[in-house]
Every structure is written in structure tokens, then in C-alpha cells.
Amino acid sequence: MTNVVLGKELWKRYNIGEGIQVHALRGLNITVDEGEFISIMGPSGSGKSTLLNLIGALDNPTKGELFIDGEKISSMSESELTKMRAEKIGFIFQTFNLLPALTVRDNVEFPMRNLSRDKKVDKISRIKRAEECLEIVDLGHRMDYLPAKLSGGERQRVAIARALVNHPKFILADEPTGNLDSEASDNIIKLLHHINNEGTTVIMVTHDKEIINNTRILKIRDGVIEPE
């Protein structure tokens, strides 16, 4: 089975001024296989967000090697990381982060505009794919709505559809139920499991122990992953 994410001896150091350095990650190792549903848990300050930023190709490690879908991203340039995010990673945020001026359909279609020239598709195909993804999350009847007109659960479902639209290698969900009530949370988790069952790898960061059933749990503490 292919490693979707492979991190070897990942270190991340931040300078917080006046010569003070903080080590957010201390030689962390991580492996995520294709088709897995991973839950990353840990207390505040444990390095969860830093790990998320690295796996999400938003940042580079200070030391160590990180591979996404077999490609070494730890030494990639800023523009190469941007391309990696567009083509291989689907993001789901705690606060949904939909673009407020765009309709639901446009929000879902948006990441397809970021594909590199060789993978770009025409507008009609983009819209068709966006509508397909919205059907998957059961929001076919809300396509022309602006995000402000939707409930929290619906917004997160739009975000899931947006994360799916470019057929990513994995979906990175940062506290996907953090802003939702329990019913909406259940629905989102069911939806993520459904997507996972269809073959998409899911990496979820969460504090909520009630939503991690049927996932592989990675506990992170003091910048390293505790033995499973």
C-alpha cells in the first residue's frame, strides 16, 4: 500500500524574538496509508497545528523529510507547495472558510481554477464536477445560495464538497465539527466516513473523543507522536 503521507524525523523550530526558539515538533515520525481515516489528537501546544501545516503543504519543516504521495515536499519552493495543495490536498476548516461573495456552486468550483495548466478543465466541466460533489454532500438544492444563507452544518458540507472537487490524495480536516452542534457533527462525521469508504484518505485533527470511532488515532504530545 502506498504512503500518502510519510514524515521522517520532522522538526519545526520557531523564533519568537529576542533569540528565543521554540521547538513545536521534535523529530516526529508519521505514516498515513492510502484509504486510511486518521484522527490526530493532542492537547493545546502539543504541535498538532504545526503538523497540520506541514502535512497541508502550508509550511516546510526545519529538519527532516516529508513526502506527500511519494513527492518530497520538505525542500519544495513556495510555488511548488502551492501546486501541491491545489492538486493533492483537500482542506476542511473549523470555521468553514467559504468565500462569502461566491455562491455555493462557485465556492466548490473555485479550487478547480487552481489546477496547473495540464490538468485544467473548461468552465462547463468545472461546474458539472462542482454540482456532482454538491450532490454527494446532499446540497444539490442549495447551489445558488450564498454561504451566509446556510446553516453551520450546511456550510461544512459545502466545504467537504470543495475539498473533494479536485480528487485529492487526502482530505485534511482541522476540527471539522468544532463549530457545529451534535446533530450536525454526527452528519459531518458520517459524511467523512462515507467519503473515506469511497476511497479517499482522511486526516482529521480533533479534540472531540466522540467522533474518532472507527479511525486510527494518533496522539501527539510535546512535538512527537506517542506510540499507538
Next chain:
Amino acid sequence: MLDIAFKDLKSKKSRTTMVIIGVMTCVLLIGVIGYITYDLQESIQADANSIAGKLVFEKYGTGYPPSGSIISENVSDQVLANSVVNPDKSTALLSTALPLNSTTSVGIVGITQGKERALINNIKVNGKNSLLGQSNNSVILGSQAAINYNVTVGDTFTVDNQQLKVIGVMQKQSIGSATSLDSTVFASLQFVQNISQSPGVVTADIITPNNGVSLQDAQNTMQNSFNSSLYTVYTQQDALQVLNSNENASYVFLDLIIAMILIVSAILIMVVMMMSVKEKTKDIGTMRALGTSRMRIMLLIIYESLIISCIGGIIGLILIIPLYNLFLLLAGSTSFSYTIPLSIVLEIAVVVIVIGTFSGLIPAYQATRISPIEALRYE
């Protein structure tokens, strides 16, 4: 990204409208000032056109249109009798001003009867275009003069106890401001000499060179024939130089105003776009996380700035004519413009594109510097 820029602006209707109004006002002011400058240049050109291909013989200086110079009729006759001069198309003229009322005076020019074409050229005249054979008090009016005295062909009007009979009214010379010819009353030389009590003198001679004599040769011959420290012979180009230099201060002043409006307009858009970038920090962070390149983020901001600038510019352009005509109306003009000169449209287009692009550059650069990690935490 253009469609997203449109949707983004649409979602911030109030702010977008306010900036568009700001840009529109700036464009409107630039357009009207540009129109005033254009009009001034056109009327100067039209003024100078009356002596195209001709020479003006004057005493002391090149003060076109001739007014302060005094030449004895004997000298004038010698000028017009010179071999390089075509006597049929040349004339002496006497320019003077007569009081119309306590505050206004009338510019009146006396020319040799039958030689009117030397000055009026091919301007169309309603009524008669020659004073030859007409009564002594007959006059041909410039279009603006006819409006000023509220007369038409066949009417009479009184100036300084002199009753003048209108035998012809010339058509207007330029679109905007009246030229010197438009405001002038043409009468016979003798009549003007009498009413101005200036017997035996003229102001200048308008000279058309004889066939086969170049303007330059005629100018050199005339200048060499008469004392150059007293008399000057000048061409249309010389007159244009003088007329334009008289307006230099106005041009500089108008250019300064345009420059200030441009700066205000650019700052206005820049400040609003910087605010917009700040407000959209989280959205930009989201776009960056979703794989939007810095270049595309930059384009988005520049597009927004350009859209605002272009919409404001187009509305401003449409409103230039009504505002300019209002300006003409308030200035007492009775003739109005209904088309915008191409040079002004091009000027506005350049202004709009330059303002839109440059004022968007700094905010766009600012947007590309936003770190997606920081932006995603931004509330």
C-alpha cells in the same frame, strides 16, 4: 479571476458605489478641465487660422490679434503696394473698441471695402459677405457678436451714438469658446477711422503674398523693406506662438489641477483597496490554502481596482458633456457641445487604466505577502 473580482465588488455594494462615485467625480473633473484646455487650444488655432498663409504687418511686436499698433496710412499703402503683395487679397485694418454700455465695449475692426476676404477667408456668412457698395454704417458681425447684441441680418443697433446696420453674420469658428473673429464687428475702414477719431492711421496690414512668392520670401522682403526695429512682419506660426504663450499660465494651472485630481483619485482607490485586502485577509488565506498562486491573488486585487476605475471612468465620461454644457451655460455661452473630442476620450481611458492599475499595485502586493497560516487564524 475577473468574474470573482466582479462578485467580490458586488458583495460590497455600498463601498464599491462610494469609490465609483469618487472615481467618477475625478474623471468628470479631469474631463471638463481637459475639455476647457482643448477648447482654448481650438479657439486659438481657429483664431490663427484666419491668417493662414498670410503675413501680418504691425508696428512694435507680434501682438496678434492686432490691436495696440498704430501705423500711418501712408506706410500701410506702401506695404500693400509692394511687389510681393497681392493687393486684391490684402487689406489694412483698424481695430478699436467702442463702449456699448458702462461696463462692456465692442471690438470693431475696420477693413478696406471689398477686401473682407483677406480676413474673413472662407467663413460662411449669412447675408452679405462684402461691405463694398453698402452704406457707410454697414457691418458684418461675428457669430458671438450677433448673440451679444441680440441682432440678426437686417437689424440695426446703436453703439456710442453710432447706428450700425447688420448686413451679414458669420458662422461660428470653433465648437467651444468664441474666437476673436466670432466676437468682432467688421465695418469699413473709413467708418471706423471716423468713429474712433483716428484719421489717417491703421492698426496693421494683412498681407497675402503674390502668386509664385513664398510666404518666407514675402516675409523677408517686407521685413527688409521697412525698419525692423519699428515694424514687424509675422506669420500664422508666430501668432500661434504668441497666443499660446499668453495662455501658458492657464495651461500650467489646469495641468496642476489635473495632476492633483489624479493623485487624489489614485489615493482614494488605493486606500479602499488596502482596506479591502485587510478585510479579506481570511479569504485570501483560504484561497492560498486551496492552492491559488500569489500571482492570481495579485490579479484579483488589480482586477477589482481596474473594474472600479473603469466603471467610474465610463460614468464620468458620459457625464462630461452635460457638465461641460452647464459650465458653458453658466459662463454665458449660447452654443453647446454634443460630442467629446477623441483626444479627451483617449486621455480619460489612459487615466482610468493608469489609476486603476497603479492604485491596485500596492494593495495587491500587500495581499500576496499574506501568509496562509496566519490568515487562516485571522478573525
